[in-house]
Amino acid sequence: DSGVTQTPKHLITATGQRVTLRCSPRSGDLSVYWYQQSLDQGLQFLIQYYNGEERAKGNILERFSAQQFPDLHSELNLSSLELGDSALYFCASSVGLAGFAGANVLTFGAGSRLTVL
Amino acid sequence: AQKVTQAQTEISVVEKEDVTLDCVYETRDTTYYLFWYKQPPSGELVFLIRRNSFDEQNEISGRYSWNFQKSTSSFNFTITASQVVDSAVYFCALSEPRSSNDYKLSFGAGTTVTVRA
Secondary structure (H helix, E strand, O other), X not given: OOOOEEEOOEEEEOOOOXXXXXXXXXXXXXXXXXXXXXXXXXXXXXXXXXXXXXXXXXXXOOOEEEEEOOOOXXXXXXXXXXXXXXXXXXXXXXXXXXXOOEOOOOEEXXXXXXXXX | OOOEEOOOOEEEEEOOOOEEEOOEEOOOOOOOEEEXXXXXXXXXXXXXXXXXXXXXXXXXXXXXXXXXXXXXXXXXXXXXXXXXXXXXXXXXXXXXXXXXXXXXXXXXXXXXXXXXX
């Protein structure tokens, strides 16, 4: 158990629907990252939050949004779902922003597998 | 342009054979970090090693060893005397500075290692 908790583990939904994926970071970690893993795109960085604030955006679609709450858990909202959104969505956490100590090691959750039919 | 290239898509070996995974990266930064993560069949990504750009010392950890060659921008990973439990997808990743205290992590496409008994 990595300490990063993701729910749900599996989710099957239909095109056009909206889903919310939830992530609880490892205790003490302030940064949360979302990644999408699909067969054709590999591991793609979506977005990062640090202590409730958005820090960086990667290849996140406009139909997707995320937030980090005061208790540091994060949610990734996926709307107007398309078949191509079917993927494994990972949440990862780290202690904080990388500073002089260098890049932080990410601790990944087990992922949420989304299937859009 | 691909930041991290893992040229080998799949490698299949028989137990006790050594296997080397290639990783070539591209960056203009002088300060950066390289990582290897393992994704076993269970799906969760597990951190293996982090190396900063100023430390070219090779590292050995049990049956795992890493060869960092800055001159060729390579960070190769060798599993010695492979075991069935080593079967997994292995990802190389590059962390580059995004600002004075933040980094961006880019993953390679991954190499699937299958170790047969």
